[in-house]
Amino acid sequence: MQQKLKTATVGTAKTLKMIAPMLLAVIGLIGLFKTYITPEMLRTLFNGSALHDMLVGVGFGGISVGQPFLSYIIGGELLKEGASFYGVTAFILAFVTLGVVQLPMEFSIFGFRFALVRNLLSLLFAFILAFLIAFCVRMFA
Amino acid sequence: MKKNRSGLVMLGIVVLLYLVLGLLYPDKTVAALGESFGVLKMIIPILLLVFFLMALLNAYIDEKAISRHMGEESGVKGWLLALFGGILSHGPGYVWYPLLQNLREQGAKERLIVAFIYARAIKIPWIPLMITYFGWTFTLVYTFWMVVGAWLQGIVAQRLLRK
Known part of the structure; x- marks a missing residue:
């Protein structure tokens, strides 16, 4: 037990060290974003209609790369700035389930057909689930 | 190492x-x-908790055992293994994909492989961060629909792949 806890602590420090540069970079960008991009500017991107916001969210999420937690931070800040739940949820879903950059690797490992079906379904599911999640959250909140 | 450099x-x-x-x-x-600095100050304590949870999972979960069982089981047990295995799996896709392809070649159901990959989008260690930004309601609703989504995607994918 103690040995495992020790391994876990060392592992924690290692992960933190590995992730630190990207984390600081993204947080630095968020700072710039918050000061230079006004809510009005953001509203031209996310205009409040569910479908439009989800399209924008999936588009940006799908082409972004990185650890899933980056999407939580970016999504959370977007929400604070006034983006809709539909758009932010779609962004997070696309970010964590779609990886345009990873596609060639997936094709080479699983074969073209399997990877294509899986990714097209994930694209479709990003819209369906974003809608369901945002809808339910609005109902409960 | 490569990832580290892209961060730098x-x-x-x-x-x-x-x-x-x-x-x-x-x-x-x-x-x-x-x-x-404001954002950094807010998330540092949560990140420490997250990384500790991750490392604990790392120390206690044997991915080879998960994947071995997933290859053998089907039915409800197979689904549960695929969904929970995906949720508990850690590490990058390029580590898991070859392992999963290997199972597929040995006859594991395609619906389970697809569900496993989708369920990987739920990351238990990151849940504290999600709660901080979006609250309990969102986190629970999100996790629930992701599990349902993984299951449904597995079923639809198998239908499409069979044709």
Whole structure:
């Protein structure tokens, strides 16, 4: 037990060290974003209609790369700035389930057909689930 | 190692951006730096918790055992293994994909492989961060629909792949 806890602590420090540069970079960008991009500017991107916001969210999420937690931070800040739940949820879903950059690797490992079906379904599911999640959250909140 | 370098490059670009913007608009850029510190201060404690949870999972979960069982089981047990295995799996896709393809070649159901990959989008260690930003309601609703989504995607994918 103690040995495992020790391994876990060392592992924690290692992960933190590995992730630190990207984390600081993204947080630095968020700072710039918050000061230079006004809510009005953001509203031209996310205009409040569910479908439009989800399209924008999936588009940006799908082409972004990185650890899933980056999407939580970016999504959370977007929400604070006034983006809709539909758009932010779609962004997070696309970010964590779609990886345009990873596609060639997936094709080479699983074969073209399997990877294509899986990714097209994930694209479709990003819209369906974003809608369901945002809808339910609005109902409960 | 490769990932580490991309982080450093990205950090370099951001530092450069700050320097350039700092020369052009000093006041705004200092304010931006303040905003960044605010975010950093808020998430550091959560990140420490997250990484500790991750490392604990790492020490207790044997991915080979998960994947071995997934290859053998089907039915309800197979689904549960695929969904929970995906949720508990950690590490990058390029570690898991060859393992999963291997199972597929040995006859594991395609619906389970697809469900496993989708369920990987739920990351237990990151849940504290998600709660901080979005609250309990969102986190629970999100997790629930992701599990349902993984299950449904597995079923639809198998239908499509069979044709």
